[in-house]
Amino acid sequence: MASVSTGSRPSTWQGAGAAEFDLRSDTMTKPTPAMLEAICQTTLLDDVFGEDPVTNDLEAYVAERTQHESALLVMSGTMGNQVAIRTHLKEPPYSVLCDHRSHIICYEAGGVSSLTGATVMTIAPKNGTYLTLEEVQKRAVISDNIHYCPTKLISLENTLDGMVMPLTEARRITEWAHQNDIKVHLDGARLWEAVASGAGSLSDYTTLFDSVSLCFSKGLGAPIGSIIVGSKDFIKKARWFRKSIGGGVRQAGVIAAAARIAIEETFGPDPHGQQGKLLESHKKAKRVADMWTSRGGKLANPVDTNMIWLDAESSGLVPDDLTRIGQEKGLKLGGSRIVVHYRKFSPFTHAGGWMDGC
Numbered sequence: 244m245a246s247v248s249t250g251s252r253p254s255t256w257q258g259a260g261a262a263e264f265d266l267r268s269d270t271m272t273k274p275t276p277a278m279l280e281a282i283c284q285t286t287l288l289d290d291v292f293g294e295d296p297v298t299n300d301l302e303a304y305v306a307e308r309t310q311h312e313s314a315l316l317v318m319s320g321t322m323g324n325q326v327a328i329r330t331h332l333k334e335p336p337y338s339v340l341c342d343h344r345s346h347i348i349c350y351e352a353g354g355v356s357s358l359t360g361a362t363v364m365t366i367a368p369k370n371g372t373y374l375t376l377e378e379v380q381k382r383a384v385i386s387d388n389i390h391y392c393p394t395k396l397i398s399l400e401n402t403l404d405g406m407v408m409p410l411t412e413a414r415r416i417t418e419w420a421h422q423n424d425i426k427v428h429l430d431g432a433r434l435w436e437a438v439a440s441g442a443g444s445l446s447d448y449t450t451l452f453d454s455v456s457l458c459f460s461k462g463l464g465a466p467i468g469s470i471i472v473g474s475k476d477f478i479k480k481a482r483w484f485r486k487s488i489g490g491g492v493r494q495a496g497v498i499a500a501a502a503r504i505a506i507e508e509t510f511g512p513d514p515h516g517q518q519g520k521l522l523e524s525h526k527k528a529k530r531v532a533d534m535w536t537s538r539g540g541k542l543a544n545p546v547d548t549n550m551i552w553l554d555a556e557s558s559g560l561v562p563d564d565l566t567r568i569g570q571e572k573g574l575k576l577g578g579s580r581i582v583v584h585y586r587k588f589s590p591f592t593h594a595g596g597w598m599d600g601c
């Protein structure tokens with residue numbers, strides 16, 4: 244394990260810390276010592292000039308692993324989605340079709356409408372987990388009737404709230420969209436998790452889409468950064484939009500260096516993510532879910548990856564119960580979602596004895 248000295252004080256990134264006991268979100272993951280080491284060794288040339296080797300290498304590496312022509316480092320998943328969506332939409336009238344729970348509409352500060360002016364149309368999938376082609380076909384607008392707003396982009400999300408969209412359905416939707424001249428973006432902030440769950444390889448998914456955004460700072464543990472992939476022309480244009488919203492940064496190597504380790508170490512070298520650290524967190528999530536259900540608790544969603552959604556209402560929990568119980572046991576919990584991540588935290592051995600004996 245790399246050991247990094249930060250002057251006379253040890254780095255607060257190393258050893259056990261707040262992240263181990265914080266199960267509110269996978270954004271709580273902390274960088275590993277190898278990431279800190281990589282940041283110390285990185286290059287510091289200007290990425291707005293396109294001259295930083297570590298950033299350029301990261302973009303080439305992700306393009307290769309996702310089998311797209313090109314890639315662009317961005318500061319956050321939100322920036323990745325918004326830049327990609329803006330880049331796809333050429334001239335009005337246009338509308339974007341997505342799941343009603345999509346991050347792009349629920350958690351990105353209204354970016355789609357303010358940055359593109361697109362009408363957003365949503366679908367609530369009947370199966371409760373992912374959209375189907377039939378639902379997309381029913382809602383998409385393919386018409387030159389002057390009353391309607393044509394669907395120019397479908398934005399899918401995988402995982403969505405920790406739930407996997409099967410490869411077969413993603414393929415059906417993208418094939419149909421492409422036959423109908425509709426672009427498809429994947430919000431793959433957590434695609435790593437879908438892949439590690441065994442749903443398909445990274446490139447099985449990424450090659451279906453015109454663009455994909457992927458996050459480094461969620462379950463993968465990098466401190467900052469996301470990336471979008473697409474064709475050469477798409478990324479060239481996206482670079483423009485990234486700059487326009489302040490996302491062109493100079494010494495991007497400090498971000499790219501840790502992101503590279505996040506992929507290699509946390510997701511792992513193999514295309515199915517079986518050699519990294521994510522699989523372990525999925526097993527842990529299943530155990531947590533089992534403990535909950537074996538005590539009569541209900542789940543609101545299937546546990547496909549690292550998230551456990553408790554059905555609070557039918558389990559008799561009132562809104563702040565989980566937070567309060569967590570506090571008593573030395574854990575940060577919030578809402579009715581428990582997110583397990585790769586750091587050493589174990590609900591089974593934690594000193595507070597939360598879920599002891601299970």
Ligand SMILES: *Cc1c(COP(=O)(O)O)cnc(C)c1O
Binds near residue numbers: 430432458461469
């Ligand atoms: C976290 C997340 C994002 C973007 O998050 P940022 O906080 O902007 O990095 C986008 N989509 C999904 C599905 C996410 O989980």
